[in-house]
Amino acid sequence: MKTLTYIFTILFLSVSFVSCSDDDDNTPVEVNPVEGLAMLYKVEAADHTVQFYSEKQNLEVGYNEIYIRIKDLAGNTYVSDAAPSWMPMMHMETMEHSAPHTSLNNTEESSVYKGHIVFQMPSNETEYWDLTLNYTLKGEAKQEVLRVTVAQPADGLKKTSVFTGSDDVRYILAYVNPKEPKVAVNDMQAVLYKMENMMSFPVVENYTITVDPRMPGMGNHGSPNNEDLVYMPSSKLYNGKLSLTMTGYWKINLKLLNANGEVLKGEDVTEANPESSLYFELEF
Amino acid sequence: MKAFISVFPVKGMRMGCVLGVVLGGILTSHVNAQEYPADSLKLINLNEVIVISTAKQLDHQKQRKPLSTLDEFLESSRSIKMVKRGAYAWEPIMNDMASERLAITIDGMQIFGACTDKMDPITSYVDVSNLSEAQIGSGQQGAAFGNTIGGGINLKLDKSNFKSTGWTGSLESAFESNNAMRVFGGELNYSDKQFYLNTDAIYRKADNYSAGGDEEVQFSQFEKYNFSVNAGYKLAEDKSVAATLIYDEAKDVGYPALTMDVSLARAVIGSVSFNQDTLFGNLSNWESKLYYNTIKHTMDDTKRPDVPIHMDMPGWSETAGFYSQANFNSAQNHFLFKMDGFYNKSYAEMTMYPNNSNEPLMFMLTWPDVRTKDVGFYAEDHIQFKKASLKLSTRLAYHSNTVADDFGLNSLKIFYPEMQKTNTRFLKSFSVQYHDMWKDFHFNTGVSYGERAPSVSEGYGFYLFNSFDNHDYIGDPGLNTESSTDVNLSVTFKKPIFEIAATANYFHIYNYIIGVVDSSLSTMTIGAEGVKIYTNLAYAQLFNTSLSGRYNISNAFKWTGQISYHRGIDNDGENLPLISPVSYRSAIDFYKNQFSASLSVDGAGEQTNYNAAYGETKTAAYATLSASFGKRFFVNENDLFVKAGIENLLDTKYSSYTDWNNIPRMGRNFYLTISYSIN
Ligand SMILES: [Cu+2]
Ligand SMILES: [Cu+2]
Numbered sequence: 001m002k003t004l005t006y007i008f009t010i011l012f013l014s015v016s017f018v019s020c021s022d023d024d025d026n027t028p029v030e031v032n033p034v035e036g037l038a039m040l041y042k043v044e045a046a047d048h049t050v051q052f053y054s055e056k057q058n059l060e061v062g063y064n065e066i067y068i069r070i071k072d073l074a075g076n077t078y079v080s081d082a083a084p085s086w087m088p089m090m091h092m093e094t095m096e097h098s099a100p101h102t103s104l105n106n107t108e109e110s111s112v113y114k115g116h117i118v119f120q121m122p123s124n125e126t127e128y129w130d131l132t133l134n135y136t137l138k139g140e141a142k143q144e145v146l147r148v149t150v151a152q153p154a155d156g157l158k159k160t161s162v163f164t165g166s167d168d169v170r171y172i173l174a175y176v177n178p179k180e181p182k183v184a185v186n187d188m189q190a191v192l193y194k195m196e197n198m199m200s201f202p203v204v205e206n207y208t209i210t211v212d213p214r215m216p217g218m219g220n221h222g223s224p225n226n227e228d229l230v231y232m233p234s235s236k237l238y239n240g241k242l243s244l245t246m247t248g249y250w251k252i253n254l255k256l257l258n259a260n261g262e263v264l265k266g267e268d269v270t271e272a273n274p275e276s277s278l279y280f281e282l283e284f
Numbered sequence: 285m286k287a288f289i290s291v292f293p294v295k296g297m298r299m300g301c302v303l304g305v306v307l308g309g310i311l312t313s314h315v316n317a318q319e320y321p322a323d324s325l326k327l328i329n330l331n332e333v334i335v336i337s338t339a340k341q342l343d344h345q346k347q348r349k350p351l352s353t354l355d356e357f358l359e360s361s362r363s364i365k366m367v368k369r370g371a372y373a374w375e376p377i378m379n380d381m382a383s384e385r386l387a388i389t390i391d392g393m394q395i396f397g398a399c400t401d402k403m404d405p406i407t408s409y410v411d412v413s414n415l416s417e418a419q420i421g422s423g424q425q426g427a428a429f430g431n432t433i434g435g436g437i438n439l440k441l442d443k444s445n446f447k448s449t450g451w452t453g454s455l456e457s458a459f460e461s462n463n464a465m466r467v468f469g470g471e472l473n474y475s476d477k478q479f480y481l482n483t484d485a486i487y488r489k490a491d492n493y494s495a496g497g498d499e500e501v502q503f504s505q506f507e508k509y510n511f512s513v514n515a516g517y518k519l520a521e522d523k524s525v526a527a528t529l530i531y532d533e534a535k536d537v538g539y540p541a542l543t544m545d546v547s548l549a550r551a552v553i554g555s556v557s558f559n560q561d562t563l564f565g566n567l568s569n570w571e572s573k574l575y576y577n578t579i580k581h582t583m584d585d586t587k588r589p590d591v592p593i594h595m596d597m598p599g600w601s602e603t604a605g606f607y608s609q610a611n612f613n614s615a616q617n618h619f620l621f622k623m624d625g626f627y628n629k630s631y632a633e634m635t636m637y638p639n640n641s642n643e644p645l646m647f648m649l650t651w652p653d654v655r656t657k658d659v660g661f662y663a664e665d666h667i668q669f670k671k672a673s674l675k676l677s678t679r680l681a682y683h684s685n686t687v688a689d690d691f692g693l694n695s696l697k698i699f700y701p702e703m704q705k706t707n708t709r710f711l712k713s714f715s716v717q718y719h720d721m722w723k724d725f726h727f728n729t730g731v732s733y734g735e736r737a738p739s740v741s742e743g744y745g746f747y748l749f750n751s752f753d754n755h756d757y758i759g760d761p762g763l764n765t766e767s768s769t770d771v772n773l774s775v776t777f778k779k780p781i782f783e784i785a786a787t788a789n790y791f792h793i794y795n796y797i798i799g800v801v802d803s804s805l806s807t808m809t810i811g812a813e814g815v816k817i818y819t820n821l822a823y824a825q826l827f828n829t830s831l832s833g834r835y836n837i838s839n840a841f842k843w844t845g846q847i848s849y850h851r852g853i854d855n856d857g858e859n860l861p862l863i864s865p866v867s868y869r870s871a872i873d874f875y876k877n878q879f880s881a882s883l884s885v886d887g888a889g890e891q892t893n894y895n896a897a898y899g900e901t902k903t904a905a906y907a908t909l910s911a912s913f914g915k916r917f918f919v920n921e922n923d924l925f926v927k928a929g930i931e932n933l934l935d936t937k938y939s940s941y942t943d944w945n946n947i948p949r950m951g952r953n954f955y956l957t958i959s960y961s962i963n
Contacts, residue, residue, distance in 0.1 A: 219810040246646050283644050
């Protein structure tokens with residue numbers, strides 16, 4: 001009988017396959033509001049400092065999310081009512097122009113302001129970008145001008161396109177998300193601006209951007225279930241789906257269609273035409 | 285070692301007939317039923333048992349080619365055909381159904397291949413040298429081995445079973461001219477009433493073979509080792525424990541019909557079991573086993589010229605399981621009860637190396653770490669009447685699949701955004717078999733119902749390239765359970781010198797799973813024609829029939845023959861792939877004074893019912909001729925056995941419908957085997 005019990009125990013154990021639960025209880029903890037961000041610039045004034053943060057290690061051509069904090073040195077506190085605004089400017093040898101950008105807004109952590117700028121070109125020895133920041137501190141209007149360096153993306157991949165559409169309008173299209181692409185259906189986001197003049201870049205609303213990811217290294221195969229990017233008024237971003245069936249180098253072929261469905265830029269990918277003239281590049 | 289096709293595993297012909305000739309075809313070479321001791325009489329009534337070796341006396345004269353590969357042994361079966369992708373690791377097909385519709389076990393252990401391209405059927409992880417027999421059950425007759433639609437095959441390991449034989453051993457070697465295959469093997473066994481130990485080792489190495497007309501088939505080489513140990517110990521008169529360990533490794537295996545070869549296919553298979561003669565007084569032959577096996581499979585294209593893109597495709601499969609079974613006998617009823625379960629982990633990946641080395645590697649999971657749990661209960665009752673008998677059986681199983689890897693789950697969600705991580709099914713099987721005798725006629729008939737879950741590839745495969753129809757395949761986790769109703773009928777007329785049998789079966793399979801083209805999808809594999817998604821067809825129909833006979837011309841001469849016909853269509857009346865055309869086999873065997881000889885012909889008609897949508901082309905008719913000669917000598921009480929033969933005597937260049945992409949089969953081949961056994 002003893003052996004019996006033993007055998008049954010083993011059998012029982014093997015039947016009741018252990019199923020572990022992976023759910024972790026995420027108890028909320030105090031988080032540093034700029035945790036994970038890199039401080040790119042720090043402007044030192046007499047009684048306060050202005051800090052510029054980004055997810056990247058430097059400003060790059062393309063879409064840059066920038067976080068700003070103003071520290072009141074007297075109270076050693078971060079100011080949440082500074083109502084900052086900004087203006088990026090490129091100083092070229094023969095002319096000056098700005099770049100598409102949003103206003104600066106308080107984030108969930110009210111002392112951190114956030115906005116984005118899409119730089120169209122890098123700075124160099126003789127041509128540079130600066131950022132004029134206006135804000136108030138204890139009721140007093142302040143202004144700082146900060147010269148910044150804008151580099152080409154280190155990975156050399158194209159994530160920004162400045163082009164003239166078939167409607168003779170100059171557009172700036174920049175890749176926003178996914179920042180870390182996965183083999184999955186990714187949420188994709190991009191921003192689209194048009195250039196009214198050197199200083200004004202309004203957001204383009206209600207256009208459509210078609211998405212056709214391809215792997216040129218593998219016979220230019222595509223992927224299923226992508227969704228075109230459409231305009232979201234709430235975020236002022238274009239949202240869609242990008243499906244990537246494997247890791248590697250992908251060319252995201254795009255076409256820009258206006259509200260009437262007319263193609264302003266880009267072509268279909270066909271056997272004869274392996275890529276669109278409007279595209280982003282991805283590697284992961 | 286010996287191999288002949290015995291029709292029944294059970295004692296005596298009368299019992300044997302019960303369900304014996306239900307399926308398949310022929311009463312081949314030697315109707316030589318195994319004498320099983322009454323107490324180990326297993327009520328698994330099989331349609332066919334291929335005896336590969338017997339633990340006691342070598343009986344080589346009964347076997348046409350003693351040291352052939354297991355693949356060749358299985359191919360000699362009347363109910364099994366083999367799909368060939370090269371010279372090694374053929375995939376068994378039964379009733380026109382392959383791996384995913386069959387339950388294939390080794391000594392009752394569930395083992396699952398680790399290759400997404402089916403380059404490693406379970407049968408490739410053992411060798412004839414450590415097997416005693418292959419037990420074959422058609423349709424739900426195979427349900428004792430697991431959930432199945434087409435049937436079950438159990439490869440039984442060779443064991444001494446506490447016979448007082450002391451030390452025995454043997455050495456064996458073989459050579460084949462066509463591919464220069466060298467085989468070296470040996471075994472050393474000890475057995476007494478208390479304890480036994482069996483050890484076995486075999487090594488095979490083959491170069492490329494040549495098709496008929498002396499045309500070399502590139503990448504058809506292989507090399508393989510197999511070691512096995514099994515031991516048993518008697519705890520008491522009615523209790524014993526046993527353990528087995530098999531290590532099998534194949535290297536440098538070419539697959540000429542595919543775009544990749546295999547640099548390593550390795551299996552480690554182990555089990556411990558406990559046996560007790562009686563349990564609670566009423567149950568007998570109580571046997572319980574715990575087992576574990578792990579398989580690694582590495583596909584390799586580094587030796588292939590001009591690959592468009594180099595890739596690594598390793599795969600792993602791990603299975604742990606158990607079963608416990610016992611018999612219960614009363615005057616009329618013979619019951620078998622079995623509880624079994626397994627847990628399998630299947631994982632396979634693919635890394636591609638871009639031609640532009642600045643680009644990152646391309647990676648995906650082709651099997652997303654699928655964890656399969658299965659717990660089943662099987663019962664059968666064999667009811668004996670005066671001249672007739674009835675067998676009822678059922679299997680009920682709980683089956684679940686979980687995608688454990690998030691990378692893989694997200695990959696599949698590209699296609700199936702709503703898919704769940706876990707998919708659970710309840711699988712059922714029922715079968716009734718009836719046997720009756722009238723004078724020299726035996727009638728067998730049966731009706732069954734069975735279900736199976738989709739395989740890992742069918743449910744979760746991610747861009748699996750099939751070189752047969754040149755499509756990438758994608759699984760569907762939401763596939764319905766496939767189910768089948770089948771009927772079978774056989775009539776045998778039997779006299780001592782003469783025997784003829786006609787058999788037929790019909791399967792009506794609901795929710796038949798097969799790849800269907802989705803033209804909206806983009807291929808992944810360079811050069812592939814399109815993408816197929818595994819889909820349930822409303823139904824498919826399969827019909828198999830055969831006629832076979834035996835005639836003892838004299839004491840020394842015996843003639844056997846078999847002809848079979850198969851048909852398979854889907855719900856639109858289109859042909860299903862890999863359905864055999866008319867095929868036949870016939871042989872004359874001679875045996876006298878320890879000398880044996882045989883002459884056999886094997887052939888098939890033109891494959892008219894093929895389907896181009898599945899990559900099939902019309903396979904031409906063929907016939908091949910083979911002959912063998914053997915002599916047994918006695919040297920100091922020991923046995924020396926020498927056998928030589930010629931296969932494909934006329935050096936015909938041919939391929940059969942099961943030859944992947946119609947790669948030609950071996951041309952003329954001479955073989956020589958020598959075995960020396962020390963008793
Ligand atoms: Cu790819
Ligand atoms: Cu493989």
